Amino acid sequence: MSGDVHSASVARLDFQGGGSEDLRAYSLVSSAFYWPFPFADGDPAEFVHDSRDPRTPDTFEIRPGVTMDYRAWNFCNDDNFARVTADRASHTLTMELIGRDGNPIATKGPYKKPVDMTSRLELAPW
Secondary structure (H helix, E strand, C coil): CEECCCCEEEEEEEEEECCCCCEEEEEEEECCCCCCCHHHHCCHHHHCEECCCCCCCCCEEEECCEEEEEEEEEEECCCEEEEEEEECCCCEEEEEEEECCCCECCEECCCCEECCCEEEEECCCC
């Protein structure tokens, strides 16, 4: 979990190989609560990426036989904070972006298109 990079986001990192069990990690980023220059950060939709997409492959080799792939989504430059809820029964984390008005963010981007800014992330049972 991190914050204050002027854009909230979620990323999933998948590590494979090396003779051990595969590993999945998540990066949850909450934006700055107040950032008066959102125009300086570009269009959040341009940051979305999937390293396994054949149009834009970007698999990282960590060391011989060990790779990492990632998927990044739910970018939002609006002033916000993130509410993260862990649900032990369903083995999930849910990240919801909350705007300055205290309500969940339901729009983003230059055209303020309606989107679901809630991310439900599957975890290994614990």
